[in-house]
Amino acid sequence: MPFQDEFYKSAFSVDNVIFGFDGDNLKVLLIRRKHDPFAGYWALPGDIVEQDQDLDKGALKVLEQLTGIQNVYLEQVHTFGKVDRHPRGRVITVAYYSLINIDDVNIRPSSFADKVEWKEIRSIETLAYDHYEIMDTCLKRLRRNVKYRPIGFELLPKKFTLTELQKLYESILEKDLDKRNFRKKILSMNILQVHSELQQGVAHRPAKFYSFDAFKYEEAKENGFNFEL
Amino acid sequence: MPFQDEFYKSAFSVDNVIFGFDGDNLKVLLIRRKHDPFAGYWALPGDIVEQDQDLDKGALKVLEQLTGIQNVYLEQVHTFGKVDRHPRGRVITVAYYSLINIDDVNIRPSSFADKVEWKEIRSIETLAYDHYEIMDTCLKRLRRNVKYRPIGFELLPKKFTLTELQKLYESILEKDLDKRNFRKKILSMNILQVHSELQQGVAHRPAKFYSFDAFKYEEAKENGFNFEL
DNA sequence: GCAAAAGTGTTTTCATTACACCCATGT
DNA sequence: ACATGGGTGTAATGAAAACACTTTTGC
Numbered sequence: 001m002p003f004q005d006e007f008y009k010s011a012f013s014v015d016n017v018i019f020g021f022d023g024d025n026l027k028v029l030l031i032r033r034k035h036d037p038f039a040g041y042w043a044l045p046g047d048i049v050e051q052d053q054d055l056d057k058g059a060l061k062v063l064e065q066l067t068g069i070q071n072v073y074l075e076q077v078h079t080f081g082k083v084d085r086h087p088r089g090r091v092i093t094v095a096y097y098s099l100i101n102i103d104d105v106n107i108r109p110s111s112f113a114d115k116v117e118w119k120e121i122r123s124i125e126t127l128a129y130d131h132y133e134i135m136d137t138c139l140k141r142l143r144r145n146v147k148y149r150p151i152g153f154e155l156l157p158k159k160f161t162l163t164e165l166q167k168l169y170e171s172i173l174e175k176d177l178d179k180r181n182f183r184k185k186i187l188s189m190n191i192l193q194v195h196s197e198l199q200q201g202v203a204h205r206p207a208k209f210y211s212f213d214a215f216k217y218e219e220a221k222e223n224g225f226n227f228e229l
Numbered sequence: 230m231p232f233q234d235e236f237y238k239s240a241f242s243v244d245n246v247i248f249g250f251d252g253d254n255l256k257v258l259l260i261r262r263k264h265d266p267f268a269g270y271w272a273l274p275g276d277i278v279e280q281d282q283d284l285d286k287g288a289l290k291v292l293e294q295l296t297g298i299q300n301v302y303l304e305q306v307h308t309f310g311k312v313d314r315h316p317r318g319r320v321i322t323v324a325y326y327s328l329i330n331i332d333d334v335n336i337r338p339s340s341f342a343d344k345v346e347w348k349e350i351r352s353i354e355t356l357a358y359d360h361y362e363i364m365d366t367c368l369k370r371l372r373r374n375v376k377y378r379p380i381g382f383e384l385l386p387k388k389f390t391l392t393e394l395q396k397l398y399e400s401i402l403e404k405d406l407d408k409r410n411f412r413k414k415i416l417s418m419n420i421l422q423v424h425s426e427l428q429q430g431v432a433h434r435p436a437k438f439y440s441f442d443a444f445k446y447e448e449a450k451e452n453g454f455n456f457e458l
Numbered sequence: 459g460c461a462a463a464a465g466t467g468t469t470t471t472c473a474t475t476a477c478a479c480c481c482a483t484g485t
Numbered sequence: 486a487c488a489t490g491g492g493t494g495t496a497a498t499g500a501a502a503a504c505a506c507t508t509t510t511g512c
Binding site: 181185202203206 | 502504512
Binding site for chain 2: 010011012049051052053054055076078079081082083090092094
């Protein structure tokens with residue numbers, strides 16, 4: 001397999017579908033492009049990957065520059081490489097999604113973005129490049145994975161109520177779940193820690209707070225347990 | 230997002246984990262490298278992707294050049310992009326797996342391969358580059374997908390017996406399945422066509438032949454059915 | 459005292475598992 | 486006649502689904 005210079009003339013980028021949850025709806029963080037191509041269009045945050053930068057690092061950097069967040073759940077999903085997907089040459093892009101707690105975000109200005117906003121998924125119709133397809137692929141992947149891995153928690157504050165957790169699942173999976181069955185199942189997994197602290201100032205019976213317990217989860221997994229919702 | 234020449238200096242390749250099944254064991258098609266780097270090592274078949282070539286096309290071409298097969302089940306799995314994964318510069322590789330009927334293969338000579346062979350998965354210990362990791366990732370993906378999608382059939386001849394199908398699943402999933410339960414389940418899905426033709430020349434009661442019926446499968450799917458094994 | 463969400467068990471239904479014998483063929 | 490794998494049904498078990506009322510708080 002020869003390696004002449006002629007082979008080294010592609011660019012590659014990462015695009016990151018950043019999911020957040022505001023308590024009611026699943027959202028995606030989008031930027032509005034300042035410059036051509038696709039000036040004025042909404043797009044996924046992404047960037048060219050440097051020569052000496054690992055792919056995952058590239059995706060994390062995009063996220064950190066935009067939101068200031070570190071230590072994020074990140075997952076590679078698919079690589080999009082159609083010949084004509086980018087008007088400025090051959091650019092292959094590796095798509096990731098990340099899950100963050102929406103309250104942790106402090107959006108920062110960016111040189112090539114006009115605006116940065118959380119958009120409700122159902123409201124998104126077109127995006128720059130092939131970004132709509134990328135978002136859709138990542139959304140489908142999230143829907144699958146959230147049923148088999150305990151990743152939903154990443155979208156919530158450290159402490160949350162069971163109703164918040166249920167609403168999260170309902171909005172990702174786009175279907176209603178039965179309250180009793182949901183609680184029974186999630187609690188029987190034994191991966192949540194319950195806190196004595198209660199909700200404050202709500203005009204109804206206050207809910208208990210829970211948090212995801214990674215240690216319990218590892219323990220459960222070792223005993224041949226499978227997260228499945 | 231600027232696009233100067235300096236961005237266009239990466240190469241990318243596809244690597245293809247080609248699975249086959251010989252009736253007893255799951256196998257992978259490997260090549261032995263003739264040249265450095267990794268001369269003498271076994272490796273996954275792969276190639277640099279041309280500037281004007283779609284990724285999937287690149288993966289199919291690798292397969293076709295090696296085996297003469299077209300119309301193959303192919304699935305993108307993951308993209309490997311560690312900075313130092315390739316000794317000759319920054320080469321990002323997109324990994325695919327394909328499923329083929331081992332009997333259809335006529336192995337063709339290749340300029341950079343010494344030898345091409347079907348290797349039993351469990352016998353493989355090291356491979357060139359990061360190919361072992363790539364193979365392992367693809368194998369795990371196959372194991373998951375084969376339970377949720379009717380893709381196992383791609384590894385068998387058009388007509389097969391239920392015992393052959395069961396053995397296939399057993400060797401992919403690496404566990405024994407109960408004969409009666411397996412048959413009950415697969416037949417209840419109503420996605421197989423039964424043929425009147427019987428096995429010939431076997432020293433036991435001859436088995437019926439079946440084939441996968443894509444039309445029945447589509448019909449079943451529309452009625453809200455899910456392949457799951 | 460009323461509105462609003464939290465919290466809690468039981469029954470029914472369905473899918474999965476475990477399990478053993480007769481059948482058709484070649485030698 | 487015997488060795489070999491093909492083919493078949495039922496009972497027990499466990500998971501998922503359906504379903505309604507009481508509790509605690511703020512106003």
